Amino acid sequence: MADKTKILLVDDEAAFRGVMRSELERMGYEVEDADGGAAALDKLSRSPFHVVLLDIQMPEMDGLSTLERIVAEHPEVQVIMLTGQGTIESAVDALHKGAFHYLTKPCRLTELRSIVNRAAERMELVEDRRTLDRLVRSRLGATKLVGISESIRSLDTTIAAVAKSGSPVLIQGESGTGKELVATAIHLRGARARRPFIPINCAAFSEGILESELFGHEKGAFTGASSAKPGLFEAAHGGAIFLDEIAEMNPSVQAKLLRVIESGETRRVGSVKSGRVDVRVIAATNVDVESAIAEGTFRRDLYFRLNVVQIKLTPLRDRPEDIPVLFDHFLRRSGSGPSRRVDEKALRILQEYPWPGNVRELQNLAERLLILSSSDVIDPEELSRLAPSLLLRTSAPAASTGGQTIAALEREHILRVLAATGGDKESAAKSLGISLKTLYNKLKEYGEGPGH
Incomplete structure (x- = not known):
């Protein structure tokens, strides 16, 4: 602590400043001094300090007046007042005005070191909190919802309301719809924003x-x-803890999770002791939980505990008006070179495409175009050249698609992408913007999995 604590010593008596400065430097502190309030304020305006040792009785600008200026202009700096026996009341007044502590002259060295160290620790806490506040604001900006649709506006309102409570939340939506982003936004807009937010994918273990x-x-x-x-x-x-793909959690682990939610206690594997925890649970899934309950793979009682607040995310194909805004956002966010413009025909193609991988797939396409395209204008030809899996196939109304459903178009597209990658499922999943597990589930649904 001492080797990085910078102190400003303010006293009108040169002899006292000399003795105090020598003692403080011997203790390992970095010290500068000033002979009055005006000089101290000038030094504070030009260089950062952790602690100010400020004499109360000084000519011209006294210690209390100087303290008021320091508190107003440099609120993070910790001020320790130096007082004589006859000015104890003034020292107490200084505490009410924002001073950290006071020392009575002549100062005992052990007390001086102790109080200066505590003041420096307080300063570090203030700085850490400011850094954390900046980080929270930065992360909160990264979770801003992008879109103009009614579903996005409604979702933003819901997040703001849900963030105020500490109740469990269940987020449901297809892969790539932004479930973790919504969970993060709920956390960062709430009272727990400065506390940990820990995500875990239950399907990965x-x-x-x-x-x-x-x-x-x-x-x-x-x-x-x-x-x-x-x-x-x-x-x-x-x-908060974010349990992604919670429907993949084994029922025995579900039972232990339910106990934590209900009791606020957790027990380590192999232990007979429980410990208290205060954690908000935010869960997410891309499957129909009620069907999982009917199949016996998900506990009904856990569902009821998690479903205090339910948020259902709208798939991208059902909010096509957001696609131009999102695509432009991804192009601007990911691009470091010249700006790209998407012409109207290309935008129409993007809006009519079913997007089985939802927003994640759209983002992948934007990043691919930025890397591989040198054109300032993204048109249909550029789309077909750099994203052949699209093949300009859209989810237009049934009258222009031979009556095909969205599900049928999605199936065609997924199989087409898989064929284009030579059967490489990892590459196909990445191109589609979905997880490998989701791709396997889709292929199983289509009868295209192993053994077919």
């Missing part, structure tokens, strides 16, 4: 590993558990 990740484990709880490990619920204490 086996049952045993997921249980350990969420709730932690004790040393020796299972093979390979060579040391104790806190779970994500413990790490998220005071904040």
